[in-house]
Amino acid sequence: MPRRADAPGRGAGAAALPQPDGHWGRDLDAGWLNPAYVALGSNLEDPRAQVERAIDALEGLPDSRLVLRSSLYRSRPLGPVEQPDFVNATAGLLTALSPAELLVELQSLESRLGRERPAVRWGPRRIDLDLLVHGAERRDEPGLTLPHPGIADRAFVLVPLAEIAPDLLVPALGRVRALLALVDDSGVERIAP
């Protein structure tokens, strides 16, 4: 089951609801909030801990609230390189950041979490944070394609995304549960709540 990311005492919880005075906090009062979805993946140096640490770190993103986090899944590596299995997950945010601002924040989080450029293309990595969807945005710019071009054919994205947002309409592609029905998800196994 998807969990609301609002365990008591963990920052995003209290903030996921308006504060007692009816405000979200100064940062979120000024503009519209968009739902955004992020995919996480790791297959190096205790991947499970890496993904958990990254989800926790999403709680600290500026002008944003983490509202949904999926379970963790073990998945067979996609791509031509032989490498260890991945741990994957997804998270749902409400954000006042634009897609470009959110992308910068995610990239800076990756660096702070010790991500280095993988030595080989398609090779193993300590942490990946991919922006999947940002509201109804469709973009095709260098470095920013929305929705993320890998969504429709990646079971390791669709399985955890279907857990937290099965009815999400991915712009131009369709609902998550319909996309999931079209892929082979046999290599993706839930490992932790």
Ligand code: ROI
């Ligand atoms: N394969 C899986 N299963 N999970 C990933 O997160 C992942 N990430 C990648 C490549 C190398 C494409 N393969 C993956 O970047």
